[in-house]
Amino acid sequence: MAGRLRWQTGRVVAIREETPSSKTILFDVPGWPGHLAGQHVDLRLTAEDGYSAERSYSIAGPVDGERVELTVQRVPNGEVSTYLVDDLRVGDELELRGPIGGWFVWRVEELLPVLLVAGGSGVVPLMAMVRERARTGGVAPFTFVYSARSAAEVYYADELAGRARDDDGLTVSLVYTRSAPAGSHRPAGRIGQSDPDDLGWKPGAEGRVYVCGPTGFVEAVVGMMLDRGHDPSTIRTERFGPTGG
Amino acid sequence: MAIVTRGFRGRRDASAERLPPGQYQTRDFPVLSAGPTPRIALDEWRFTITDEPGSPVRSWTWSQLLELPVEQPVVDIHCVTKWSKFGTRWEGVSLDTLFASVETSAGYALVHSYGGYTTNLPLADLLGGKAWIVYRYDGGDLSPEHGGPARLLVPHLYFWKSAKWVNGITLRREDQPGFWESLGYNNHGDPWREQRYTGD
Ligand SMILES: Cc1cc2nc3c(=O)[nH]c(=O)nc-3n(C[C@H](O)[C@H](O)[C@H](O)COP(=O)(O)OP(=O)(O)OC[C@H]3O[C@@H](n4cnc5c(N)ncnc54)[C@H](O)[C@@H]3O)c2cc1C
Numbered sequence: 001m002a003g004r005l006r007w008q009t010g011r012v013v014a015i016r017e018e019t020p021s022s023k024t025i026l027f028d029v030p031g032w033p034g035h036l037a038g039q040h041v042d043l044r045l046t047a048e049d050g051y052s053a054e055r056s057y058s059i060a061g062p063v064d065g066e067r068v069e070l071t072v073q074r075v076p077n078g079e080v081s082t083y084l085v086d087d088l089r090v091g092d093e094l095e096l097r098g099p100i101g102g103w104f105v106w107r108v109e110e111l112l113p114v115l116l117v118a119g120g121s122g123v124v125p126l127m128a129m130v131r132e133r134a135r136t137g138g139v140a141p142f143t144f145v146y147s148a149r150s151a152a153e154v155y156y157a158d159e160l161a162g163r164a165r166d167d168d169g170l171t172v173s174l175v176y177t178r179s180a181p182a183g184s185h186r187p188a189g190r191i192g193q194s195d196p197d198d199l200g201w202k203p204g205a206e207g208r209v210y211v212c213g214p215t216g217f218v219e220a221v222v223g224m225m226l227d228r229g230h231d232p233s234t235i236r237t238e239r240f241g242p243t244g245g
Numbered sequence: 246m247a248i249v250t251r252g253f254r255g256r257r258d259a260s261a262e263r264l265p266p267g268q269y270q271t272r273d274f275p276v277l278s279a280g281p282t283p284r285i286a287l288d289e290w291r292f293t294i295t296d297e298p299g300s301p302v303r304s305w306t307w308s309q310l311l312e313l314p315v316e317q318p319v320v321d322i323h324c325v326t327k328w329s330k331f332g333t334r335w336e337g338v339s340l341d342t343l344f345a346s347v348e349t350s351a352g353y354a355l356v357h358s359y360g361g362y363t364t365n366l367p368l369a370d371l372l373g374g375k376a377w378i379v380y381r382y383d384g385g386d387l388s389p390e391h392g393g394p395a396r397l398l399v400p401h402l403y404f405w406k407s408a409k410w411v412n413g414i415t416l417r418r419e420d421q422p423g424f425w426e427s428l429g430y431n432n433h434g435d436p437w438r439e440q441r442y443t444g445d
Contacts, residue, residue, distance in 0.1 A: 004442070005429075005442045005444065005445070009248060042441075044247065044267070045250040045253045046247040046250050046253065047253050047254050047255050048249055052247060052255070052267070053255050053256075053269060054267040054327055056326055079256040079269065087253070089251075092250070092251050093250075094250060095247060095248055100442060101428070101429065102427075102428035103279050103424075103425075103428050104279075215275060215276045215390075219276070219282065222282070226281055232283065232360065236279065236280060237280055237281065239275070239276055239278075
């Protein structure tokens with residue numbers, strides 16, 4: 001049995017604007033025990049008078065010593081995300097504990113083909129898997145489908161384009177729901193019945209499916225997969241937000 | 246001692262004393278599950294209590310469940326992912342009713358669901374007016390993503406113990422960790438003691 005997950009102090013060492021509404025925050029966490037691709041941390045923010053708030057955030061990158069990278073989407077009027085995106089500065093210290101979650105994870109020893117389907121900020125733990133595959137020289141074929149509102153809302157855009165070109169066995173498909181840039185392979189719109197063939201969703205062909213995003217997105221995507229005969233036991237899901245966004 | 250987060254004020258909730266530590270109030274009803282929402286035909290639905298040696302001792306069909314005395318708990322619920330929701334209204338059958346004719350000295354229960362989910366509890370946490378099998382929520386049938394046709398409701402523990410798509414309980418002399426309990430989550434899960442993860 002593992003001991004208690006204790007609160008640790010993380011110091012912000014870098015902040016990068018990921019999109020106009022999100023930031024990637026790099027923490028240095030002395031004594032960080034390491035983590036698996038897909039796991040998350042709990043953050044605890046405490047005000048002067050002792051009031052505190054906790055939220056979960058997925059780790060965006062593979063294990064990297066004492067570094068922990070998160071990407072946070074600003075949720076309108078959100079108590080914690082607005083602070084993290086708008087107020088946090090390099091040098092600030094926050095409390096965090098983790099890694100948490102032993103189900104929505106991918107390990108390089110798993111050789112079966114993987115289908116990743118991300119909606120919005122649900123891309124974060126799936127990007128950790130793509131990065132972990134590259135870091136470890138993984139050979140499992142990865143098909144990565146990422147649904148975002150528009151090109152401006154795509155996280156890790158340059159890195160993804162580079163990986164789509166360079167990472168052997170990785171296929172990346174972007175699906176734009178509100179506006180598609182010129183030259184896109186499909187018009188803007190939510191993932192629908194006509195998509196799955198293009199997106200590589202072949203029942204039986206996948207070894208494992210990971211779906212992450214807002215609840216409505218996860219329900220819609222998984223519903224389509226079940227309709228098409230995917231085996232439910234191959235599908236793992238993580239739902240981020242209460243809204244159907 | 247917690248460290249102060251520079252410039253963080255937070256959004257105080259008037260109902261703070263109704264919130265367990267680390268929780269915030271939501272008015273939505275978020276969905277959390279590890280996999281797809283299973284599709285369950287009511288005419289094939291069963292709820293079965295199995296004893297320690299592994300024999301089914303009681304089983305109910307959907308129509309038999311609906312004939313049992315109905316209770317209408319109104320309770321606060323607390324999810325380990327930090328949200329709490331106040332005053333949720335449910336309809337279903339008390340586990341005391343289901344266990345009324347079950348003779349057992351078992352100390353533990355392993356709850357099973359369609360789709361393969363499991364969660365473990367001391368039997369004492371299921372009896373004495375503390376738990377229900379519910380099939381209606383907020384005046385309507387319980388929707389599949391919230392655990393319909395029927396789910397367990399154990400509101401005094403974190404909500405992962407309230408297994409969705411429930412189909413049975415196995416009585417056990419020894420405790421056996423369920424799905425999340427084997428993946429780093431706390432064995433008991435009392436939100437007021439913030440028992441989120443192993444060892445809390
Ligand atoms: C396991 C897990 C991993 C997560 N990983 C990430 C991550 O990598 N990046 C990330 O940005 N977030 C992630 N989240 C979501 C995150 O924990 C917070 O819920 C989110 O940042 C909102 O918190 P808040 O305090 O800003 O909003 P709150 O003050 O809690 O909510 C404000 C309002 O926004 C609504 N709302 C809350 N969350 C969302 C949402 N996600 N989408 C739309 N509306 C919402 C609420 O219902 C409420 O009406 C994760 C959640 C879980 C459970």
